[in-house]
Each structure stands twice: as structure tokens, then as C-alpha cells.
Amino acid sequence: MNHDATTAAVPVDSTVPTPSQGASALPARALGPLRVPAIGFGAMVLSPGMYGEVDEPRGVRALRAAIDAGSTLIDTSDGYGQDGHNERLVGRAIAGRREDVVVATKFGFRMLPGAEPHRFSVGFTFGELAVNADPRYVRAYAEQSLRELGTDYIDLYYPHFPDPRIPIEETVGAVADLVDAGLVRSIGLSNATAEHLRAAHAVHPIAAVQTEWSMWRPIDPELLRAGRELGVGFVAWSPLGGGFLTGSVTRIDDGDFRRNAPRFSDENLAVNNDRFAPIRSTAHELGLTPGQLALAWLLAQDPAVVPIPGSRTPAHILENVDAARTPLHPDTLGRLTTVLAGISAAGATLL
């Protein structure tokens, strides 16, 4: 690789072993008490109806490729795919190697019998989402996920969204009971505000907040400040901007959920590909792919950020994981900061 690397820019606390023989260990990071690889794997892409074609064998192959490459933080949710599809897929892929993997899942989308959906607007074409994170259902959610995953503990358990009708303290209090019962190791929050984080952390230590964060979607500065103050890790979802930052997306087909985001309309994609051309050029100069540059940039934003790119394709997964071994020179980071400050993406994202 022809990049201007230093070892100083991306702090790591150690490495995590890579299960596949011969591969070198990945740098490790801390999410609260959890030690995880610097780049995890987002499994959402492996359920039909999200991003284009995928079937069960392809999904299991992708998950095993990620784990073999050391990307052993696996992110799923009860809401990905139909009726627990994604958690079952993860369960199949981790069977026999549970101890190699940090399993993170989320609850509140897959309604339990009797649970009333609490709707909230996320705007744009995506419209409304519905969750129920009532503390009365939290244990049953966890038991459902444990069954699907084929395991008896969840390493990191998040309410997928704060419930608009239930104070976050009540939801998190019920997850804390699962920690006491040994079903859950650590608690996370997903799509939460700084206010949610502070309130939840007062009930039980929060290991990580999961939020959209990438070169084309800055993190909320208040959330960043609160997480840093409280020692909470950041799990960055859509770290490749849903694939856009790899430079390979020029059109989204019907049936792909990204079509719901104005940022991915044909017109905005063309504009955005033009606007991000300088980032792609910088990647090429450094001997990196644009996606690797996007991930290496994210890793340099905070020592406690862990991106979770998703992919159906083993070659892409290996490429992504390699970004964890590619610290960027401070001069490069300075240049990227300047370039990114001059770019604003056209169109809103999903949330």
C-alpha cells in the first residue's frame, strides 16, 4: 500500500486475535468493558429486502468471512429481515464459535404478542417507524433473540430506538435486570440523543451508543461530547454511507431500501458523486480504496469509535477490515477535514 501511514494517529489499546490461521490480528478498541476489533461487521445487509439480492448461503459465507478476518463484533437486530431472519442467520454462522464473537443485537421492532406499536416519524419517504421498548416486554424480547441466535447470552444489547412513549430510564432499567440475570453482558443505546445517553447512563453504565456517522453524515456534536465525558464508546452505523463512500453507487434499484432516502435519488447521487470526487482522488493517491479511506478517517475521529460496515461480499469484507491497519497521517487528516468542510451532501439521509 502506498499511503503515508504513521502509527500515531489511530490509538489502539491492543489487538484481538484473528480466528483464521495465518491472518494477523486486528487492532482492538474498547466499548465500555467490551474489547472488540476496531472494525466490526453489520449484518443488516444480509437479510432480503434491504440491499439487493442475498440468500442464506451467501449470508452465512459473508458472516464467516468477517469472523475469519477478525471482524468479530457482529451487529444484528430483532428488526432485520422478516420474523427474526437476521438473528437466525447470525446464529447459524456463529454456531460452534460463540466464544470468538461479540454478539450485539437490538430490540423493540419485532413486536411481541400484545405489545402495542408506538409510532414515530422519521420523516422523508421512510415515513414512520414503530417500536415498543416497554420494560414489561424487555425480558421476553431478550429470550426471543437468544433463541434465534442460539446462544445463552448477548454481549451488547440495545433498544433499537428510544421508545417515544417510555422514558429511556425505564427501558434501560429493565435491560439492567437482564445483566443481573446473566443474559446480557453490556448495555448500548441506538439512535439516542445526548439527553437519552445521560439519563440512561445514570441508571446503568452504557458501553456504547450506536449512531449514523460517516464522511457524509457527521455525528451530533452533543452526543459526541456526552459519550466522551461518560467514557461511552461509539458504534458508527452506515460508516460507508450505505455504500456511497466506496464510490461504486451510481443508481439504486427498486426494492432496495436506500431508494427511500432522498440522498440516493438518481439526481442527488449524480450530484453527490461529483461533490465527493476529491475524496476519491485522495484515496487513489494514498493507494487506498475510497471505502478504506472512509473507514480509516472514521477510526481517526475518536479512539472509541468502531465502524460496522456491512457487506455480502467476502472480498469487500477483507478490504474493509484492512482499513483498521491503515492509520492516516495527521497531514492527510487535516487535508480531509478541509475538503469535507467544503462538501455538503445533497438530499437527506434515511433518519
Ligand SMILES: NC(=O)c1ccc[n+]([C@@H]2O[C@H](COP(=O)([O-])OP(=O)(O)OC[C@H]3O[C@@H](n4cnc5c(N)ncnc54)[C@H](OP(=O)(O)O)[C@@H]3O)[C@@H](O)[C@H]2O)c1
Ligand atoms: N442502529 C440503526 O438504526 C442502524 C441503521 C442502519 C444500519 N445499522 C447497522 O450498521 C450496519 C452497516 O450499515 P449499512 O449496511 O446501512 O451501510 P454501510 O455499511 O455504510 O454500506 C453497506 C453497503 O456498502 C456496500 N459495500 C460494503 N463494502 C464495500 C466495498 N468494500 N466495496 C464496495 N461496496 C461495499 C455493500 O454492498 P456489498 O454487499 O455489495 O458489499 C452495501 O451495499 C448495518 O448492517 C447494521 O448492522 C444500524
